[in-house]
Amino acid sequence: MDNEISFEELVNRADEKIKLGHELIEELEEYVQIGGVQKIQRKISQEVKFLKKVIKNATLKLNHVQCSNLTHYAFLVQIVKLQREVVHVDCGFPIEGRNNPLRVDIVCENGLKWIKAIARNSKSLTDAAKGAASYGARSILDQAQEFVEASAQHLCMFKPPKVVFYFSQTIDNALIEELQEIGIEIASVAEPSDCDQSADILNVSTLNIDITTLLAYISNVCNGSCNWIFRESILTEQAEKERQAPLKPILDSLFEGKRLICCQTAYNSFEEIISLLAGPQEHRRATELMARVEVLPDVATVPDELAVIKFSGKINQRSLKIFAFGMQMKAVTVTSNKAFIRSAKMQGINVPVFTHQARALTEAKEASGTPIQ
Structure with missing residues (x-):
């Protein structure tokens, strides 16, 4: 597929990603006091440096542009802007029976809400949920179960944090229903949650x-x-x-x-x-x-x-x-x-x-x- 696109066009696409990276770092400055934000800024900076390096060395490939993590970070920043009382980004929670902590993309509403940002295309998500994934890969349903079980181990205001999965693309209705049955709320960047800190205090x-x-x-x-x-x-x-x-x-x-x-x-x-x-x-x-x-x-x-x-x-x-x-x-x-x-x-x-x-x-x-x- 690389042969169908000129190197000049690839460079143009990579430059757009680089520009996006710089914009994301700048946008996150508003949230720099929040735990984890500076780490995300550093990761974005690493992505930008990598793209600049492969352009300079003339080793840029289409895969470098299409699979850049900047797409995920752009979606993450979009979601952060919609939330109230963000307390941490990319937060690790220790889980019983698991060696590595569970990574929660955004912890907000003073800890009452956990968010996972999913920027993968809908077909790959559905295929993986049906078992058509590479060996050892966990499907979105496996991850959902893990998040719900983890939230039960880390109570906030004496109850499990609400778990919300944000999708960048429309997903299959059947998959939505399965996720909701597990206990996941589904949202998009156009549908922020209405819960806030004061509402929970009232209870x-x-x-x-x-x-x-x-x-x-x-x-x-x-x-x-x-x-x-x-x-x-x-x-x-x-x-x-x-x-x-x-x-x-x-x-x-x-x-x-x-x-x-x-x-x-x-x-x-x-x-x-x-x-x-x-x-x-x-x-x-x-x-x-x-x-x-x-x-x-x-x-x-x-x-x-x-x-x-x-x-x-x-x-x-x-x-x-x-x-x-x-x-x-x-x-x-x-x-x-x-x-x-x-x-x-x-x-x-x-x-x-x-x-x-x-x-x-x-x-x-x-x-x-x-x-x-």
């Missing part, structure tokens, strides 16, 4: 309130005093974010009708911080808030899900106690401690959480700040 009756949330809720910056430029740049940045997207209404809506709890460790730390840093109004709000929050003893032992966690600068004993308490109480932990969540996920551990932006105590800082007129 939970108890919320574990982290120190970060207790502080944010009582902070002056979240209670009508956000028009400030502070000496501390981080506080000025938080005030600006608060003007753009107020946090208190989100938390009030979340707390409504829920049982609010916190562990003794979180309460002690909260009390220590406000005694040192809070202003008079923040002290008053703290008293009012703690009248609504039950303070319960720390858990005696860390749940099995967290017992294997390795400590780092972002995962310390205090954080572990707070999140372990939430899991033991079957509560969703409300927190701005995204560093803990990311670190835990990198170790294959899903913690049931509702995350929000951080807000610090600011009342005492207003004396040295500049009001915005």
